[in-house]
Amino acid sequence: MAGLRLGPLLRYLDPRGGATIWVETDRPCTALVRCADGARGSARTFQIAGHHYALVPVEGLTPGTTTAYEVLLDGLPVWPRPRSGIPPSTLAVPAIGSTRLHVTFGSCRRAPDPSGADALDALATRLAADPAAKRPDVLLLLGDQVYADTVSADTRRWLAARRDLRDAPGAEVAEYEEYTRLYDESWRDPEVRWLLSTVPSCHIFDDHDVIDDWNTSAAWLAEMRATPWWRERILSGLMSYWVYQHLGNLSPAELDADPLYATVRSTPDGTEALRAFAARADADPAAVRWSYRRDFGRTRLVMVDSRAARVLTEDRRAMLDAGEARWLCDQVLEAAGSCDHLLIGTSLPWLLPPLIHDAEGWNAALCAGSRGPRWARAGERLRRMADLEHWAAFPASFASLADLIARAGSGPGAPATISVLSGDVHHAYVAEPFWPNVAPQPTSFVAQLTCSPVHNSVSAPVRAGFRFGWSRLGRRLGRVLARHGRVVQPVLDWRRTGGPWFGNQLMSLTLHGRSARLRLEQARRDRRWRSGPARLTTVLDRSLTPGAPPGSIQPDETSY
Numbered sequence: 001m002a003g004l005r006l007g008p009l010l011r012y013l014d015p016r017g018g019a020t021i022w023v024e025t026d027r028p029c030t031a032l033v034r035c036a037d038g039a040r041g042s043a044r045t046f047q048i049a050g051h052h053y054a055l056v057p058v059e060g061l062t063p064g065t066t067t068a069y070e071v072l073l074d075g076l077p078v079w080p081r082p083r084s085g086i087p088p089s090t091l092a093v094p095a096i097g098s099t100r101l102h103v104t105f106g107s108c109r110r111a112p113d114p115s116g117a118d119a120l121d122a123l124a125t126r127l128a129a130d131p132a133a134k135r136p137d138v139l140l141l142l143g144d145q146v147y148a149d150t151v152s153a154d155t156r157r158w159l160a161a162r163r164d165l166r167d168a169p170g171a172e173v174a175e176y177e178e179y180t181r182l183y184d185e186s187w188r189d190p191e192v193r194w195l196l197s198t199v200p201s202c203h204i205f206d207d208h209d210v211i212d213d214w215n216t217s218a219a220w221l222a223e224m225r226a227t228p229w230w231r232e233r234i235l236s237g238l239m240s241y242w243v244y245q246h247l248g249n250l251s252p253a254e255l256d257a258d259p260l261y262a263t264v265r266s267t268p269d270g271t272e273a274l275r276a277f278a279a280r281a282d283a284d285p286a287a288v289r290w291s292y293r294r295d296f297g298r299t300r301l302v303m304v305d306s307r308a309a310r311v312l313t314e315d316r317r318a319m320l321d322a323g324e325a326r327w328l329c330d331q332v333l334e335a336a337g338s339c340d341h342l343l344i345g346t347s348l349p350w351l352l353p354p355l356i357h358d359a360e361g362w363n364a365a366l367c368a369g370s371r372g373p374r375w376a377r378a379g380e381r382l383r384r385m386a387d388l389e390h391w392a393a394f395p396a397s398f399a400s401l402a403d404l405i406a407r408a409g410s411g412p413g414a415p416a417t418i419s420v421l422s423g424d425v426h427h428a429y430v431a432e433p434f435w436p437n438v439a440p441q442p443t444s445f446v447a448q449l450t451c452s453p454v455h456n457s458v459s460a461p462v463r464a465g466f467r468f469g470w471s472r473l474g475r476r477l478g479r480v481l482a483r484h485g486r487v488v489q490p491v492l493d494w495r496r497t498g499g500p501w502f503g504n505q506l507m508s509l510t511l512h513g514r515s516a517r518l519r520l521e522q523a524r525r526d527r528r529w530r531s532g533p534a535r536l537t538t539v540l541d542r543s544l545t546p547g548a549p550p551g552s553i554q555p556d557e558t559s560y
Contacts, residue, residue, distance in 0.1 A: 002029035002073040006187055008089065011055070011248025013200045015094045015297075019058040020255070021071070021197075022248050024051060029073045033058050035091065037067040046265045048243055048274055049176045057252050064095035079197070086190060087131045089197040094137065094297070099340070101299050104199075104508045105140035107206065107347060107423025108453035111186040112152040115457030117523035117534030119504045124195035125533055136508065138296065139199050140303075142423040142452075143206025143347030145245065146182035148173040148237060150208070155181055169229050172211075179240035202294060203245040204303050206347035206424055210237040216389045217367070218312040219380055231282075238278035238308075241290075249292050249303070285309050286321045293331045298338070299511055300415075302331045303345040306391070314368055319397035332404055337413025340514045342444075348390045349422040350401055351431040351448035351494045353469030358478030358487070360392035365485035390424075395487070402492050406435055409444030416514035417445045417544055421507075423452035427466055428507065428520055429499030430540075435492045445544055448494070449518065451507035463502055470496050498540055506536070509544075516544040 007023035021033050025045055031054040032042040039060035045052040061067065068088040071079035080088055109120060127133055149172045151159065156171045158181060165171050173179055187193060207214040211233065215221060224230045247261065255261055260277050264270025281288040290305040304320070311318040320328060332342065344350075352360070363386075365371075366379030383389065391398045409418050431448040435441060468474045482489065503522040510517045520540040525533070 001076060002027050002078075004071065004073065004078040005051075006184060007193075007197070008033070008071050008079055009187070009196045009248060010089070010091065010198060010200050011202075012251060013091060013093065014251075015063045015096045015098065017059060017061040017063060017093065018252050019061060019091055019093075020248060020252060021056045021058060021069075022053070023056065023071060024053050025073055026052070028052055031056050032072040032075070033069055034072060035061070035067045035069040037062060037065065039067065039091075044265070047269045047271070048239065048264065049180075049271050051180055051243075053243055055247055055255065057255075058091070061091060061093045063093050064098075066090050066092040084190065086128050086194045089194065091198075092135065092137075098297055099513050101296050101341075101511045102134065102137045102508060103140060103299075103343070103511070104136040104138075104506055105142055105345075105421050105423075105449075106451045106454040106506045107142035108144040108208075108426060109141075109186065109455045110147050110150070110152075110453075111189065111192075111455065112154060113455050113457070115455065116504050117525050118189075118192075118455040119506045119521070119523040119536065120195065120454050121189060121191055122523040122534040122536045123506060123521075124189075124191035126536060128191055128194060136199050138294075138301075139196075139201040140301075140345055140421060141201055141203045142345055142421060143204055144208040144423070144453075144456075145203060145205070146179070146186050147208045148179065148182065148233070149211045151182070152185065155185060168227065169233065173233070173236070174229060175232050176236040176239055179236050183240070183244050202249055202301065202303060202345075204249075204290070204305065204345060204347055205241050205245065205307060207307060209241060210234060210307075213384060213387060213389065214307055215310045215312060216384055216387075217380060218314060220384060221312060234282050235275055235278040238281050239274050242274060242277070246290060249294075251294075254292075281308065286323050289324065289327065291324060291327065295339075298340040299343065300331075300339040300341070301343045301345060302328065304328060306346045306348045310394075317364065317368075317394050317396075319391055319394040319401075325397075325400065329404055332408050336411065340416050341511045341516060342408060342415045342418045343421055343509075344405075344418070345421045346391075347422060348424050349448055349450045350391045350398070350420045351433060352390055352392055352425070353466060353474065353496075354494075355469035355471075355474035355478040356390075356466075357392040358482045359386075360388045360390060361395050361487040362481040362485035363388045364393045364395055365487050370486050371484075395490075399490060402433070402490060405433075405446055406438065406442050406492075409442030409446055410440075411443075414442065414444045417447070417511075417516045418442075419446075419509065419516075419544075420448045422448065422450045425450060425466070426453050426456060426458035426502075427463070427499065428452065428501040428505055429470075430497045430518070431494045432497050433492045433494040437491065445516070445546070447497075447544060449507055449509070450499075451505060451520065453504060454506060455504050455523075458502060463500075466500055470500065498542070501539055505539075514545065518542055518544050
């Protein structure tokens, strides 16, 4: 009898009555999703490296309704778990023409981590306790869903039972089977498992999904490719990301048109086909697109791959290769007036604390040779040591994104808001750009909304560094570095209007018509009961659109 190893994960849901639900099973079988209102769908599992998966399309859902569902494998029910104490998994299908959308987002979640309460688990616990509570319409996971390079104590023991950890890569993930362990660990928590079964999720990777500082520079990549273990690591990372995360990002129509998906489903074992795909993606990033677009009524989400699509040649460095940059421009500018809100998801923040922004630009200039080969060598060492590889470290790409956002936010039919949603930097903040030499200014409200971590930590010195990076003195020091590196200053400036906040946290956007409201919540436990259940505490609640009630912004708070 087939069993459910992982899932179900609700990945795609739209008002036209379609959904996709991902599962991993322990043997080949047919997975059936059966809804209380009569809608259903089934799919035969496909096999990758001895593991069995299905992405089940569900059709016949009624717009504007919510229905419970169950999962059956070869006709036998396996979900929901009996006597679990958790509410049934449901599909809340949006009404056609609905103008309200609730988006929750964050990044950097180490599931078995001692650093305080898990914000995703706290959200799941709150929603499970009140089935009538308003749930997010979509959950955006903006990178570092798993940590291949920093494993838990349990996983380290599991790895040690498989191989000698004295051999590279040591206590890190080495191949596909070990990646599956990370996903089990991340998604098996009962409350989080239920949450992912009932709230649609959109994913994109960041560095720790493969390795810290993935694709920092051409020199970094050359060194990694010279090691005997890297090829298996990168191929396994891309293969597992395709199976566990990327497939569910695609719409049913995109899945139907995907030749690799068709191949792995039509063969007894799709491992070699997927491995060949991963090898092409590693050899030529332009051959594969991990970025994607999703439309939610009149809200457009463009999720951008800011890791694998990079051009690393020092004199041509770019966050996105030429094809990817054109694709992003096309998605953002398509059909002016067709969206009220534009969300650009990128794991790495576009707007950083000014000192860090200028330090990254200075470092990029040094590495490119602005001060000679000696400074270039020192710059490469500093780049890796200090993680100087965000959008600011790719100055041409930073400027291109600024120009694209200004164009999208100007003229008739511009969105009411343009929000760049990011994580990575283990704190949360709101930054608002302005273009001093552009008249008139873009009419859209533009903001960098950064939220990280969902469950991780940041040391006290790093916290102090981020705070200093936002200070006036930090801004002045950054300008000194920029002048030393002969860096051309960007055409825009920005100011921090919220944060920085430290702790495990989630941000939410509530979009209704052309209005937008932002909330930041942190996961905390009662100080008297450190091991008790965590709750989400609101530390920011404000409008993003002019003319709406101002809400409240509570004082900067830190936790732990």
